[in-house]
Amino acid sequence: xxxxxxxxxxxxxxxxxxxxxxxxxxxxxxxxxxxxxxxxxxxxxxxxxxxxxxxxxxxxxxxxxxxxxxxxxxxxxxxxxxxxxxxxxxxxxxxxxxxxxxxxxxxxxxxxxxxxxxxxxxxxxxxxxxxxxxxxxxxxxxxxxxxxxxxxxxxxxx
Amino acid sequence: xxxxxxxxxxxxxxxxxxxxxxxxxxxxxxxxxxxxxxxxxxxxxxxxxxxxxxxxxxxxxxxxxxxxxxxxxxxxxxxxxxxxxxxxxxxxxxxxxxxxxxxxxxxxxxxxxxxxxxxxxxxxxxxxxxxxxxxxxxxxxxxxxxxxxxxxxxxxxx
DNA sequence: CCATACCCGACTATTTTTGTCAAGTTTTGC
DNA sequence: GCAAAACTTGACAAAAATAGTCGGGTATGG
Numbered sequence: 584x585x586x587x588x589x590x591x592x593x594x595x596x597x598x599x600x601x602x603x604x605x606x607x608x609x610x611x612x613x614x615x616x617x618x619x620x621x622x623x624x625x626x627x628x629x630x631x632x633x634x635x636x637x638x639x640x641x642x643x644x645x646x647x648x649x650x651x652x653x654x655x656x657x658x659x660x661x662x663x664x665x666x667x668x669x670x671x672x673x674x675x676x677x678x679x680x681x682x683x684x685x686x687x688x689x690x691x692x693x694x695x696x697x698x699x700x701x702x703x704x705x706x707x708x709x710x711x712x713x714x715x716x717x718x719x720x721x722x723x724x725x726x727x728x729x730x731x732x733x734x735x736x737x738x739x740x741x
Numbered sequence: 742x743x744x745x746x747x748x749x750x751x752x753x754x755x756x757x758x759x760x761x762x763x764x765x766x767x768x769x770x771x772x773x774x775x776x777x778x779x780x781x782x783x784x785x786x787x788x789x790x791x792x793x794x795x796x797x798x799x800x801x802x803x804x805x806x807x808x809x810x811x812x813x814x815x816x817x818x819x820x821x822x823x824x825x826x827x828x829x830x831x832x833x834x835x836x837x838x839x840x841x842x843x844x845x846x847x848x849x850x851x852x853x854x855x856x857x858x859x860x861x862x863x864x865x866x867x868x869x870x871x872x873x874x875x876x877x878x879x880x881x882x883x884x885x886x887x888x889x890x891x892x893x894x895x896x897x898x899x
Numbered sequence: 900c901c902a903t904a905c906c907c908g909a910c911t912a913t914t915t916t917t918g919t920c921a922a923g924t925t926t927t928g929c
Numbered sequence: 930g931c932a933a934a935a936c937t938t939g940a941c942a943a944a945a946a947t948a949g950t951c952g953g954g955t956a957t958g959g
Contacts, residue, residue: 643935746947
C-alpha cells in the first residue's frame with residue numbers, strides 16, 4: 584500500500600498553484616516546469632482536478648489554471664478523491680475479489696476481515712481530511728517528526 | 742492506494758489458522774482449500790510469515806503450520822509488516838522519486854508534502870496495530886459500520 | 900522407503916500505473 | 930481574421946508492480 588505518484592504529483596501541482604496565488608492563471612507548462620514534472624501528465628491531472636472543481640481553468644492564450652477554492656478550504660482528501668477516486672480503495676469492491684472470494688466467504692459467515700479494511704479506509708480519509716493545503720504551504724512547521732497515535736474512539740463491547 | 746491481495750490473503754490464512762487452533766498443524770493445502778485460495782501462493786505467503794516469526798512450521802508428513810503467538814498477541818500490523826514489508830510504503834523512499842524529485846525539491850526548501858505522507862504512515866500503522874487477530878475471530882461483532890474519525894492529537898501551534 | 904508436506908528461487912502472466920501522442924477547441928494579441 | 934498560446938480529451942504505449950506457477954529440493958512419520 585502506498586501513495587501513487589499521481590497523488591504526489593497532483594498535490595504538488597496544487598501546492599505550486601497555491602504558492603503563486605496571484606491574479607492571473609498559471610499554465611500547465613509553467614507548473615510542470617517549476618515542479619520538474621512531465622508536462623502532458625500534469626495536464627492530465629489538472630484536467631481531472633478541474634472536473635472535480637478543485638481548480639478552475641481559463642482557456643486561450645494567457646490562460647491557465649487557478650485554485651477554485653481558498654487553500655484553507657481545500658484538504659488533501661479532496662485532492663485524493665479527485666485523482667484516484669479516493670485515496671483508498673476497498674479491496675472487497677473489486678470485481679474479481681467479490682466474485683471469487685468475498686461472496687462465497689461471507690455466505691459462510693466468514694468475511695470478518697472486511698471491517699478492518701473498511702475502518703482503515705475511514706481512518707485514512709479522516710486523517711487526510713484534516714490536512715489543508717494551507718497547512719502544506721507553511722513548510723515543515725507542522726511536521727513534528729513524532730508518532731501520531733491512532734486513538735480508537737470506542738473499542739471494546741461495541 | 743489499496744490493500745494488496747497479498748495482505749488480504751495473508752490475513753485470511755492467519756485467521757484460518759487461528760480458527761483451527763488445535764494441537765496439530767494445518768497444511769498449506771488445507772488452508773488454501775478452506776479459504777479457496779491458490780495453494781502455491783498460500784505456501785509462498787506462509788513462508789514469508791514464517792520468516793517473520795508469525796507462524797511456525799512443522800516439516801515432513803503430518804506437518805504444517807501453527808501460529809507462533811496467541812491471536813491476542815498478534816496484530817494486523819504485524820502481518821502487514823511481514824508480508825509487504827509494512828502496510829504502507831513512503832513514496833519518497835523510492836529511488837526514482839528521491840533522485841528525480843525530492844532531493845532537488847527539498848534543496849529548494851520545498852518538500853512540505855513529505856510530512857503528510859509520513860504522518861499518514863503513522864496513522865495507518867498505528868491503527869493496524871490496534872487490531873488483533875483475536876478481534877477478527879469474533880466475526881463482525883466489532884464492526885460498527887460507522888465512521889471512525891481521526892482525532893488529531895495536537896493540531897495548531899505545534 | 901515412500902508419501903506427505905514444507906522450502907525456495909526463478910520464471911511467467913496479468914494488471915495497474917505512468918506517461919505520450921495527436922487532434923481538437925477556445926481565446927488573446929496583432 | 931489569423932496565428933500562437935493554452936486548455937481538452939481519448940486512445941495508445943511503456944514500464945512497473947503484483948499475482949501466480951513451476952520444478953526441484955529437503956525433512957519426517959508411518
